[in-house]
Amino acid sequence: MRAFVVRDHEAVxxxxxxxxxxxxxxxxDVGLLLGAESFGHGEARTPERDDLASVMRFLERLDDAxxxxxxxxxxxxxxxxxxxxxxxxxxFRRLTHQDIRDGKIDRLRRVWEQLSAPGDEWAVxxxxxxxxxxxxxxxxxxxxxxxxxxxxxxxxALHRDIAEASAGLRTxxxxxxxxxxxxxxxxxxxxxxxxxxxxxxxxxxxxxxx
Amino acid sequence: MGTQEQTEVASxxxxxxxxxxxxxxxxxxxxxxxxxxxxxQEYFALPRSEAEARMREVHEQGRSVLSTGSxxxxxxxxxxxxxxxxxxxxxxxxx
Numbered sequence: 351m352r353a354f355v356v357r358d359h360e361a362v363x364x365x366x367x368x369x370x371x372x373x374x375x376x377x378x379d380v381g382l383l384l385g386a387e388s389f390g391h392g393e394a395r396t397p398e399r400d401d402l403a404s405v406m407r408f409l410e411r412l413d414d415a416x417x418x419x420x421x422x423x424x425x426x427x428x429x430x431x432x433x434x435x436x437x438x439x440x441x442f443r444r445l446t447h448q449d450i451r452d453g454k455i456d457r458l459r460r461v462w463e464q465l466s467a468p469g470d471e472w473a474v475x476x477x478x479x480x481x482x483x484x485x486x487x488x489x490x491x492x493x494x495x496x497x498x499x500x501x502x503x504x505x506x507a508l509h510r511d512i513a514e515a516s517a518g519l520r521t522x523x524x525x526x527x528x529x530x531x532x533x534x535x536x537x538x539x540x541x542x543x544x545x546x547x548x549x550x551x552x553x554x555x556x557x558x559x560x
Numbered sequence: 561m562g563t564q565e566q567t568e569v570a571s572x573x574x575x576x577x578x579x580x581x582x583x584x585x586x587x588x589x590x591x592x593x594x595x596x597x598x599x600x601q602e603y604f605a606l607p608r609s610e611a612e613a614r615m616r617e618v619h620e621q622g623r624s625v626l627s628t629g630s631x632x633x634x635x636x637x638x639x640x641x642x643x644x645x646x647x648x649x650x651x652x653x654x655x
Contacts, residue, residue: 431642434655435651450639450643453643454643483598487591487595491645499590547595548592551592552594557602
């Protein structure tokens with residue numbers, strides 16, 4: 351995986367086919383969580399690499415929890431706009447939620463299309479940089495919710511676990527290290543998405559101050 | 561006077577009675593500082609230094625007031641923040 355860099359009027363990251371499949375899959379899953387029709391046609395192919403196949407299995411479990419209206423991941427995407435005022439919160443929800451959902455779904459679908467283009471790249475046109483960064487935020491909010499990240503301390507604890515694990519993982523199975531493999535793989539996916547988003551937004555393209 | 565007109569008069573006087581609202585953006589552990597800064601630059605048209613100062617306030621104080629105005633205006637701003645994936649709320653000014 352290679353971070354985003356500027357090339358002509360695009361931001362371009364290097365992702366091999368398996369990495370693109372995994373990220374496209376979670377992007378589509380978040381779309382489903384928001385009520386989208388399936389992206390693309392047919393089932394996503396399972397990557398050949400064993401480590402990515404594990405991630406895919408955990409992503410399938412992510413789907414299963416996605417139908418509850420009070421799903422905490424959905425509440426991260428469509429938060430309460432007025433926790434202390436029921437009337438204001440309800441009106442806001444009634445007036446805005448469908449538009450917010452539709453906008454998020456459109457962005458996710460566009461990112462899914464970017465990731466489905468052939469080649470070992472993820473190319474984002476400069477005028478789609480902020481929309482792509484916003485879609486990545488939505489995906490990270492959902493993964494963070496599944497990982498139980500509710501505070502800066504939770505995020506730091508996850509980082510510590512991953513750092514410890516990645517040392518041991520070269521030689522051992524995660525279960526032998528006493529780590530929850532689901533937390534580990536989802537955590538590594540979360541870290542990769544964070545790293546990609548950081549590299550994308552730190553480029554000085556796609557903004558009003560260009 | 562029809563119901564429609566009565567409603568309009570009521571909402572106009574409501575606005576005139578200085579019903580001032582605010583949009584608050586809250587800290588969360590997921591959003592990146594660089595991203596939040598760019599959202600404030602893009603949406604609120606803040607210069608980069610001001611956008612960074614607001615982002616730091618959110619990160620360090622836990623919240624920052626990003627806009628003030630009518631309830632309807634604040635609903636638009638909160639909708640935009642939710643669209644960007646930021647956690648924002650609206651409330652009456654001074655509450």
